[in-house]
Amino acid sequence: MTGKHVVVTGAGTGIGRAVARRLARDGASLTLLARDRGRLEAVAATLDVATHVVSCDITDRTRVDRAFAGASEALGPIHALVAASGIGGPNGDGPGDRFDEIVRVNLGGTYSCARASVRHLAPGPDARHLVVISSILARIAVPAYTGYSASKAGLLGLVRSLAAELAPGNVQVNAICPGWVDTDMAWQGLDALAEAIGGTREDAYRRAMSEVPMGRMSQPDDIAGTVAWLLSPDARGVTGQAIDQNGGAWTG
Incomplete structure (x- = not known):
């Protein structure tokens, strides 16, 4: 990954943080994007590569566009996006129903980041990549998680459509569906x-x-390893796929 610029959303915690650390070890320059700047700066302080930190609400498309333009100006054209931002939790009928919020962040926000990243991709002919973190809940039914499940299932449709759209330009688009x-x-x-x-x-x-x-x-580093593989030449030709990494909890 030396010489490559990767944007990681949700990089302040969990899977996103593990991805940032793994890709830094592999030599990538990193833009770290999330809402909490303090967490991002704490992660950046542990990385021995060029980093650019951006605090951004991914539901605000104008701010997302500015964030990706700024990332490109800071570290050069983008070779890959790893979209790990998201919110979880249950939702239910009534005035406190979080369905719209969850879908807006997880699906709408990821879509905005994907579109913004494509506008600032490095030129080919080498492959460029979008990797989206979905969930096993895109596959299975869990009561009271309609918003989360719908948003994560929607990401798989987004990945398939973007993969077909971007394949002629040698851009690979894939998802990972972690379990616990x-x-x-x-x-x-x-x-x-x-x-x-x-x-x-x-x-x-x-x-x-x-x-x-x-x-x-699974450990966050396990998912980060799969991301690293998807961004590597070993995954050439893999696009439009959802990789299930869940300890065998879903094998469909």
């Missing part, structure tokens, strides 16, 4: 499960892992 990953968002979900079953966090973990044949959560 050891992140703050996952543990918040387990805490909610614990409350629902009237048990402890450990009870919730055991119940969740009972549905994972490998019996454990």
Whole structure:
């Protein structure tokens, strides 16, 4: 990845942070984008590569456009986007229904970032890449997660359509669908499960892992490794795909 400029959204925490660290080890220059500038700066301070930090609400398309233009000015044309920004949690009928918010961030925000990145891509003929972090909830049914599931399933349609649209220019577009990953968002979900079953966090973990044949959560670094592979020449010709990385919890 030496000499390549990668934009990582959601880079302040979880999978996005792990991706940034992995790609930095591989030599990429990085634009780190998320809402919380303090978290981004903390990540950037640990990286021994050129970095550009941008605080941005990805639901604001004008700000997204400015952010990607600024990234290109700071570190040069973009070779890849890794779209890891997103919000989680349940939603339900009533005045507090978060459906619109979740879809606006996870699907609409990712779309805006994808379009903005394409406008600032490095010239070919070498492959350029868009990698989108979706979820196992794009595949399976979970009660009370209609917004999250719909947004993550929508990302798979977005990836397929963009892959077909951009393939003639040698731009590869793929998704990763993680299952349980050891992140703050996952543990918040387990805490909610614990409350629902009237048990402890450990009870919730055991119940969740009972549905994972490998019996454990993935680590953020596991997902980062798959991202690194997708950005490598070894993945030449892989586009429009959704890679399921979930310990065997869904094998369809």
